Amino acid sequence: AQSVAQPEDQVNVAEGNPLTVKCTYSVSGNPYLFWYVQYPNRGLQFLLKYITGDNLVKGSYGFEAEFNKSQTSFHLKKPSALVSDSALYFCANTGGFKTIFGAGTRLFVKA
């Protein structure tokens, strides 16, 4: 069965520090993995995706994610967090026509 897990409900980090938001997946076949960000009362904004190729994917706003097949993970990272990065982050996997979203991780960046 296809599933996506975000083990942390919330991540707190100080501005300027590196951040990591974790995601693990379970899928039969090739994974198509996405990260989206949601600001309050807004829709989801696409950050980056892994389809094939390099395991390190670079995306919008300085974010990147590393695909690790052996650990079935796709963690989102940023070298230096900004207060404006505070938002709700969703990992997702698309198989067939259906996209499965993780429950979301709320990121708080403190000044």
Added chain:
Amino acid sequence: NAGVMQNPRHLVRRRGQEARLRCSPMKGHSHVYWYRQLPEEGLKFMVYLQKENIIDESGMPKERFSAEFPKEGPSILRIQQVVRGDSAAYFCASSPKTGGQETQYFGPGTRLLVL
């Protein structure tokens, strides 16, 4: 290029009324997806449509919910005889092609409140 548009942004209905949610995909996109987000939860897939066709409705409740994407005009998600449990944010997304590798672009959502 305008993004995905949804209206209304907020909708208040009393129990038993009908709710109609509209979604206009991005220009050039012929694939539309509807998702529901309950408070403090992730998005749950509801239905995937192409023009005039429902491709996958495995996430739709069996009763009271229906969706369409006519040849002309926006996609419509219709909820009949709403109940309080239908209160949620409903998001529409679109993509230019189908396939797992395609990025879906999301609208701002319609927040439905059932009194």
